[in-house]
Amino acid sequence: MGHVPVLLDEVVEGLAPQDGDVIVDGTLGGGGYMRAILKAANCHVVGVDRDETAIERANASDDYDGRLTPVLGCFGEMATLLPAAGYEAVDGITLDLGVSSFQLDEAERGFSFMRDGPLDMRMGGDGPSAADVINTLPEKALADIIFRLGEEKQSRRIAKSISARRLKAPFTTTLDLASHIEDAMGGRRGARTHPATRSFQAIRMFVNDELGELARALDACEALMRPGGRLAIVTFHSLEDRMVKQFLKERAGQTGGGSRYLPAPEAGRAPSFNLIKRKAIEPGEAETQANPRARSAKLRLAVRTDAPAWGEPVDTGFNLPGLDSVEVSS
Numbered sequence: 001m002g003h004v005p006v007l008l009d010e011v012v013e014g015l016a017p018q019d020g021d022v023i024v025d026g027t028l029g030g031g032g033y034m035r036a037i038l039k040a041a042n043c044h045v046v047g048v049d050r051d052e053t054a055i056e057r058a059n060a061s062d063d064y065d066g067r068l069t070p071v072l073g074c075f076g077e078m079a080t081l082l083p084a085a086g087y088e089a090v091d092g093i094t095l096d097l098g099v100s101s102f103q104l105d106e107a108e109r110g111f112s113f114m115r116d117g118p119l120d121m122r123m124g125g126d127g128p129s130a131a132d133v134i135n136t137l138p139e140k141a142l143a144d145i146i147f148r149l150g151e152e153k154q155s156r157r158i159a160k161s162i163s164a165r166r167l168k169a170p171f172t173t174t175l176d177l178a179s180h181i182e183d184a185m186g187g188r189r190g191a192r193t194h195p196a197t198r199s200f201q202a203i204r205m206f207v208n209d210e211l212g213e214l215a216r217a218l219d220a221c222e223a224l225m226r227p228g229g230r231l232a233i234v235t236f237h238s239l240e241d242r243m244v245k246q247f248l249k250e251r252a253g254q255t256g257g258g259s260r261y262l263p264a265p266e267a268g269r270a271p272s273f274n275l276i277k278r279k280a281i282e283p284g285e286a287e288t289q290a291n292p293r294a295r296s297a298k299l300r301l302a303v304r305t306d307a308p309a310w311g312e313p314v315d316t317g318f319n320l321p322g323l324d325s326v327e328v329s330s
């Protein structure tokens, strides 16, 4: 089965596309948002994805009357990708974070602890793989990543057990790692979710620098959006939602500063965004019943004002080792 888009109606309503608009879908994936946006108005969509297969899928279809421009790349680099594709300013941007069902379902991509595959987890093809991270990072760094990004209380025990085992045989497959983590945690103990869920999420987020990507994207959205342009961001992780929330609150002039993600704002600075809704929009009962992946989704909506961009880089709020500290195997 393909990818079932989460909070689809709410995202399209939030973006409110008009005829002639240019809307960026920064996470094209299976194209669910993109198709709904193109249907809602006679607008143009620039569809960004770091995964070649998502771009190939979009290029293979001629269903969009020339109203779709697929762009291969990271949304954290939108500030250079979009002008290079001919778009200096846009009327709306949406991001739907995380991985698609296409990526999860394909064992070869190495995202799933349910399907055996190489320990990869890269959404785009470059940089260190999950195997590089698991087999080479120092035990403490591994524990910190699993604790901070996976919010896993047993992170130290898991990291210790991984570093003892990899001395004898490096980890190369997803199921090997998943069952090792399960054993290190003392088995399932009746838990509803697989014991490796949080550790896998943490490693995936680290391998793809997901918090760093989001921080750079928020900055780029502020720079690229025209006055009146609308921003719609769907997150599935509390750290990501917190970063979006803090960014928008601050840019809307609703904090006194002091957030762990952002430097204190200059007094009297004009807000660069207005919040469309103060609270995040969450899926209703019917959607979470039909699509369990929607359970942790949160949508935040904002409108760009005509004030200049603040242009202050957003910080992830985490001091974790960089991807450049990981040894890459050939």
Ligand SMILES: C[S@@+](CC[C@H](N)C(=O)[O-])C[C@H]1O[C@@H](n2cnc3c(N)ncnc32)[C@H](O)[C@@H]1O
Pocket: 003, 004, 005, 006, 026, 027, 028, 029, 030, 031, 032, 033, 034, 048, 049, 050, 051, 054, 073, 074, 075, 076, 096, 097, 098, 099, 100, 101, 123, 213
């Ligand atoms: C949850 S899916 C999006 C699904 C899409 N909204 C739909 O309706 O089909 C996330 C997609 O974003 C892509 N992605 C994740 N992080 C990215 C990044 N930093 N830059 C570009 N694409 C990214 C993934 O490769 C994946 O295809």
